[in-house]
Amino acid sequence: MDLHNIREEYTKQQLSKKECLDNPLTQFEKWLNEAIKSDIKEPTAMNLATVNDSGQPSSRIVLLKEVNSQGFIFFTNYLSQKGKNISQNSLVALNFFWQELQRQVRIEGKVKKIPEDQSDEYFSSRPYTSRIGAWASKQSAVISSKKLLLAKAASIAAKYPFYVPRPAHWGGYIVVPSMFEFWQGRPSRLHDRIRYLLDQNGNWYRERLSP
Template sequence: MNTPTSSIADWRKNYERGELLESHANTDPLKQFDVWLQDAVKAQCPEPNAMTLATVGSDLRPSTRIVLIKGYDERGISWFTSYGSRKGTELAGNPFAALQFHWVELERTVRIEGRVEKMSAEESDAYFNSRPLASRISAITSPQSQVVASRQWLDDRASVVAKEHGENPMRPADWGGYRLIPDRWQFWQGRRNRLHDRLAYAVDARGQWNMERLAP
């Protein structure tokens, strides 16, 4: 192993790309999220739609993975995956999850927490049928999160599935959409000297969003 020229503990980064003040933040966190996501797209951040999804299993062990946001509106944040995957199994037992976006180039992070529900079969069908054919075949082929014999097994299975299902494969019953209904948001903007900006939003008893500043 090569010896690093400096200790990882000594790595430093100065944050000085922006600020997040209450006077400029939207009182609706969804609208604030929309502004920041569009900023990430305009800045050409790599995969601005990539988000970390955290779930917790029945053994109370948390797990994370990267998924792609496929929609957001007043109903919540949506993505699609296998219901039989580890995340699907954990959400079936504990329907609460957390999402995180990290746009490194803008020195920004968004954290979202809430309850997760499955999207309707009609919504899942519509999205599945909009995907490239190869992606649809992969969704049918892969027993996501399960142990498989080899890479060759996957490739062979994909070939069989492609021949069996042709050009218009149907969405498998164990694949579809999820929607997280936020009840907490947090927006983080890097600032100099580690005095970062953190604005948190939470729903009150009246269903209204309250904004608070958190210490960095």
């Protein structure tokens, strides 16, 4: 398999330190809006990297369900592999890649569970079958067959034909950011990279990184 000649030239846009907004969360929202408007598939899909207590990193895609002045919210099974990693180490990283815009955003921070009433509210907005699925799937556990999973889902649906309560093991996390990097692809691999960090007073400052 020859992969050597697969390469893309990045020419679309540029990014200067000056044009970046003072608050990286606002800058993120600006880029996310542009990604949504440009008809990118799954613009809210983000890679979530966690680390277990042996120092082994792992990553997977999850969907961003809310961004606010505090951080980035996603939903999952608290007993999954990522949930176990988070209970051992709350330091995580997020990565968004919007290929059509030749953009990447990297975020590092600390993750914590959101309040239960917020998880209840989001859970109740999910489609019925997804709510049943949250009960049926012991996410990340080994299962002996798909058939058993479907049978479990059917029995849970019989138990909860209308209202499905949120399982205690399912809910939201918020990633509170301490670092952002906005990457815009540029010609000749001389990409624009603007990083935001927090100073000692908790104010964001930004600097340009070498590509």
